[in-house]
Amino acid sequence: MSKTTSGHFFEDFQIGQTIAHATPRTVTVGDVALYNGLFGNRFAVQSSDAFAEKIGYPRAPLDNLLVFHIVFGKTVPDISLNAVANLGYADCRFRKPVYPGDTLSATSEVIGLRQNASGKTGIVYVRSRGFNQDGAEVLTFARWVMVEKRDAASPAPAETLPDLPQAVDASAIGEACPILNTAAYSDVLAGSPHRYDDYAVGETIDHVDGITVEEAEHMIATRLYQNTARVHFNQYAQSKGRFGRRLIYGGHAISLARALSFNGLANAFHIAAINGGRHIAPLFAGATVFAWSQVLAKSTLPGREDVGALRLRTVATKDRPCADFPLKAGEGEGKGDDPAVILDLDYWALIPR
C-alpha cells in the first residue's frame, strides 16, 4: 500500500459517504496578522478587539474568508486532488464566529454523483462542513468538481443530483453574527457613514484601488490554509503545462476583491453566506486585481433589528480598472465574459441598520 496520497478517483466516491479530512488547525492571531499582511483588510470588527467588544463580540472574530479558505484547504487532498475542474459551489453559510484559539476541522459528505458522457470523468458533489473544537459547525458549503475515473471501464454509479439553492435564503443567514449593539458601532471608526438604508438595489460601486499579486504572496497565503493543490506551488511542473505558470488559488482573488471592496462597503463587515461564484479566468502573478460590486438584493433578517443583509455581486478583473463596471464582452444576450474579468461572486454581507 502506497504511503503517499494520490487522492480519490470518481469510483472512490459513494452517495452518503462522509470523509473526515486531515489536519485539524488551531487558528491564531498569527494567522490573522499574516492574512492582513497579504490582503490589507480594514473592516473594523475583524481588525479591533476593542471595536468588536463594544458592539457585542467577545473579541474580534476571524475574517470569514480566512475560515473558508482553511476549511476548503482541508478538503483538497480528499476531494479535488484529481479534479479536472472545480465547477462550482453553492449554499455556503457561516454558522458560528471563529476566534483566535479555536481549532478547525472539516468533513465532506458526498451528496451527488454523475458520470460524464465520455465515461472518463464524473462530477462529484460534496457538502463540506467546518467545525470548531467543540464540534460546533462553523461553516457549511456545497461544491462540485469534475474528477477523473481510475478506470474508464468501471460502471457508472446511479446518477444523483443534489438540490441546491440558487441563493441562500435570507432567513438562513446571520447565524455567525451575534446580535449587535449597533448604537455602539462607530461609523467614523469603521470608515463609512453608509449603513443598510443607504444602499439601493441595483446600485454599482467601483472599488477604485488595485493590488498587484506576487508569486510569494499567493503561495504564502495558500500554504497558510494548508491547501495542497499542486498547480499553485510547483513551477517546474506548471512550466510544462497549459499556462506555463503557477495558477493562483481562486480564493486568493476572492480575498483580494473583498479587501478592495472596503472602499465602498466599509460597513458590510460580515460575509454571511456565499450563494455561488465563477472563476472566469485564471490569475497569474504580476497582474493587478481591481473590483466592483453591485447590490443584487437587500433583506432584513427575521427577528433582527441590528443588521440587514446586502446581496452583492462582486466582480474582479485583472489589469483593468472597474470605473465602467466590466462584465460582458459586449451588449446583449449571448455575449461572453469580458476578457479582463476573473471572478464573479454572489454573496450576502451583513451591515448595520
Next chain:
Amino acid sequence: MSKTTSGHFFEDFQIGQTIAHATPRTVTVGDVALYNGLFGNRFAVQSSDAFAEKIGYPRAPLDNLLVFHIVFGKTVPDISLNAVANLGYADCRFRKPVYPGDTLSATSEVIGLRQNASGKTGIVYVRSRGFNQDGAEVLTFARWVMVEKRDAASPAPAETLPDLPQAVDASAIGEACPILNTAAYSDVLAGSPHRYDDYAVGETIDHVDGITVEEAEHMIATRLYQNTARVHFNQYAQSKGRFGRRLIYGGHAISLARALSFNGLANAFHIAAINGGRHIAPLFAGATVFAWSQVLAKSTLPGREDVGALRLRTVATKDRPCADFPLKAGEGEGKGDDPAVILDLDYWALIPR
C-alpha cells in the same frame, strides 16, 4: 453621495479641525512576528519577554516603528490620499509603550494651512496622534503634505504655520520607556558591550550589512499597517506613471535602516522621538539597502539614571555600501545629495547608561 473615499482636498481642511481616522487595530504577536520576518530585528528588549521583564517591562513592547507605521497608516486615507508630496514630519514622540493585545486608533488635527502660489495646491500641516484602547496617547507627530485643491478658483485660507521644533528637546523624550533596572540588562544577550558612555558626539558607524527588498515584502509590510497609499500596490497604474514602478513606502526604508543599525547600535533599543527626516530618493524593489549612522548629540534625561539618549542621524543608501559614509554628492556648500542616498533620518534613541 459616493460610497467610495476619494480623500480630502485642500479646501476640506480647516485650522483646528480634528479628524478621527478609520479602522482601529489590535496589534498582536502575529504582527510582531511578521514585522520581524520582514526586517530581521534583533534588539533584545523587543525580541524577548524574558529580557524585557528582567529590566522592568511587563513584557516585550512592540517596536516603536511598528507602532509608528500603524498609526501613520491610519492617517493616509484622510490626510494624504490626494497628496502631491509628503513634505516632512517633526516632533514625533513616543509617549507610552504598546504591547501585544493593545488596540491602536488615531486622530489628526489640522495645525497649519498655506496655499501655494500656483493656487492649485496647498500645504496642510497636521498633528497626528495614536491612542491605545484606554484612550492614552502612545504617539504624537506633526507632518505636512502638499495637497491638491478641488477647485483652483476657491479662495485661499488665512495662512497659519505651526511652530515646530527643529528637534525634540531631550527633556520631552523617554515617556514610552519605563524606568529600567539596567543592572539586569545583559550586554551579552543584547549583543554589544557599548552603552551610553561609549558613544561620542560626531562618531560615525557603518552598519556594514545590506538587505535587498522584494515587491512582496514591502507590500506585505505596508498592508500590515493598513496603509492604502496607491503607489505602493498598483503596478498597473504605476506602469503608466513617472517611475514605471511601484514606489516603496518611505517607512520601509526607515525600518530597514533601523534593523541594519543593530550592528553598531545594539543597545540603543528604544526610539524615543523622531526629529525629522527626508526621503531623498525613491526606493524600488530589487535594490539593496545599506545604512550608516552618526551621533549628532547626547543627552541624559531629567531625573533618570537608567538610560541616556543618543541623537542619531541614520542615512540609508541603495546599492551602495556605506563604509565611507555617503551623504553629499561632493564637498562644500551647495552640493546636492549623493545619488545613492535614499533616507536621512534624525531621531533620539535611548540606551542604557
Next chain:
Amino acid sequence: MSKTTSGHFFEDFQIGQTIAHATPRTVTVGDVALYNGLFGNRFAVQSSDAFAEKIGYPRAPLDNLLVFHIVFGKTVPDISLNAVANLGYADCRFRKPVYPGDTLSATSEVIGLRQNASGKTGIVYVRSRGFNQDGAEVLTFARWVMVEKRDAASPAPAETLPDLPQAVDASAIGEACPILNTAAYSDVLAGSPHRYDDYAVGETIDHVDGITVEEAEHMIATRLYQNTARVHFNQYAQSKGRFGRRLIYGGHAISLARALSFNGLANAFHIAAINGGRHIAPLFAGATVFAWSQVLAKSTLPGREDVGALRLRTVATKDRPCADFPLKAGEGEGKGDDPAVILDLDYWALIPR
C-alpha cells in the same frame, strides 16, 4: 574599539570557551503562523492545540525545525560570520518541547580546533545549546565550520577533535516528546493510517509534490530566525560573487523537504534528532524543490510503548521530481552526487506505534 561586529576569526576560539549568543527570542503563535505560511506544514500535532492536548501535550508544540533554525540563527554572528564553509553537524538532539510564549537563548562551547595545512584557515567545532526561559536545555547540536585566520602567521593551536557519533543512539532520543496517549491519536485527522509497524527498513518513499522558492520567502524565513548570514540577503554583494545570486539558507531546504515529506510520513510528527546532513548543492530562488525519503533504520525507545523511531534519510532535489529516488550521478562506488540533489539529511523521527 569598533562598534560593529566583524565576527570571530580562528585565533579567537579556544577549547572549552563558551560563548553566550545575543538576542534571546520569545517564540509565539505569530512565528508559527509565518512558518506555516512559508512551508505549508500539515503535521497534526504541531497544527492543532486540540489534537495535541488529546494525546498528552499541554498544547501544540512548535515545529522542532523552527526551534532549530532560531537557535542556529543565534550562533551565526559569533560562530560562522567569517566561515568559509559550513562543513557539517552532528549529534543534534531535541530535549524539551518548546511552546508559544517560551523564550529561547543559545550558547556555544568550542569542542574542537584544527588548523588547516594552508595556515590560512582552521576548523572550529562547537557544541551549541538552546535554552528556554527556565534555563532548561531544549536543543543541543555539534557543528563544525571552516573559519579564516585573522593572521596566517599566528601559531596553530593544539589540535583537538571532538568525539561525535555517526548517529544519535536511539536510547538518547525522544526527550522532547512526552509520553503520548496514542489511543487518542487519530490517524484520520493526522492524515495517514501508517504507523511504526507499517514502515520497513530500506523502504523508499517519493514525496511527490514540489514547491518553488521565491526570494521574498527565504529571506522572510531566515530573518524570522534572526539569522544574519550575509549571503542570503544582500544581492548587491552577491551579484559580484561566485554565484551572482543570493544563496538560500541551507535550513530552508530542510524545512521544505520536511514539509513535503508529510505526504508519505504524516504520522512521523516529531523530529527527535538529526544525525547529520550534507548541503550538496546551493539552492537559488526560482527553483522547485522535491524530496524523497528512505527508512534507514527503526528502533523502539527504551521504556516507551507509545512511539517508535524511524531513522530517515530525506533527500531533496531542485527542478527534478523524485519518482526514481535520485542520489548518485551513476551506479557504483566513487560516483558523485546527482547534480539535482541539494540536501541529504539523516535524522530520527518519532511515530506512534
